[in-house]
Amino acid sequence: MSLSDILARIETARHTAGRGPVTLVAVSKVQPDARVEAVLEQGQRVFGENRVQEAAGKWPGFRERFAGIELHLIGPLQTNKLRQALDLFDVIQSVDRPKLARLLAEEAQARGTCPDLFIQVNTGEEPQKAGVLPAEADAFIAQVRDDYGLPLKGLMVIPPVDEEPSLHFALLAKIAQRNGLEGLSMGMSSDFESAIALGATHVRVGSALFGDRVTG
Template sequence: MDIQHNLQQVQQHIQHACQQAQRHSAEITLLAVSKTKPVEAILTAYQAGQRQFGENYVQEGVEKIQQLADNHLDLEWHFIGPLQSNKTRLVAEHFDWMQTLDRSKIADRLNEQRPHYKKPLNVLIQINISDEKSKSGIQPTEMLPLAEHIKNLPHLCLRGLMAIPAQTTDIAQQKHAFQQMQQLFQQLQQALPECQIDTLSMGMSDDLHCAIEYGATMVRVGTAIFGARDYKA
């Protein structure tokens, strides 16, 4: 498994997608999804220039953050999984970003539990854009009320939206979901001009071209960088 080579390949895919969309590749942040992968893989990716890492499981993510803390690396940790209210303190204390915020109750707990000596926790509202019962996230109509609530919490910084559209080989359906997210993102920017709404996290290995076409500023890629996951480990 050549992680450095894989990272270069993914960056090339992003550059190609940006050229097709007439965007600059500097507008896109690559989030390396490191769930189930050992800290050694994260260090290899770091040495290849990767700085942003995403974790889906709270305990696993915190263990990695703590293991790497002594190295004093400029890592940026994103929590990208569903979050239960009894795990909010761990995310508030250890992560830099929380991408899957979908309830005011969770927002309140994160705000209360964020250490005062740390910068506000960057948060994204997760939209269930394909209306899948198996996925977390809110309905588009709930976005602005939740955003208004978050903006008044001093230890959170609302940065934008996140979505995991339904997997499909239907390009028209794929584009429709991403286009809807782009419109919601623009709506949020217009509604809250006083907030730093600059992040639209959507697109993974199979659909990042389409996501970038419709305004994604962050794409989340795991297997294409680190290889297949072993969930038994």
């Protein structure tokens, strides 16, 4: 599907639901540079990567050639990659535990700057998945935003693959609303329109835009 097709679908869903602006995060993880460059050439500037190391090998070169790129980290952040991540990313969507929040606060204070942050919520309470549990979300939001004074913009979720995603989108929106957070990063290639209907401000689209991932 072309970039223009996806943007048109986002706009239709947004207008139908009476929602505000929605940012398309083009998920470029494990995609060949040629595919990413083609989407850049079409004007897309917001991209998402899962791994710090992969992003480090890809994006400095693109940033030399294309102005205005905004890079989001959407995968788990290991603390030993924290400083490199802060050098690379404009937004970190995967803040998921107190230790990471504390180290982010310390590094942000030392640098005098910090990327915009989203807290990842594990709405499905899946043991193998990163993210704060829903019952612990309010306290963690307060810690990140109020205790550490970090630039928290919203929440992010990756619903379980075998459950109805709209239930998880609705839960995330409820947590955000009661905490006064506007940003909602939710919805991927197969479900971004239902996510927009439930309040998504950012949708993360990969395979529908780039085609199947290239691995191995």
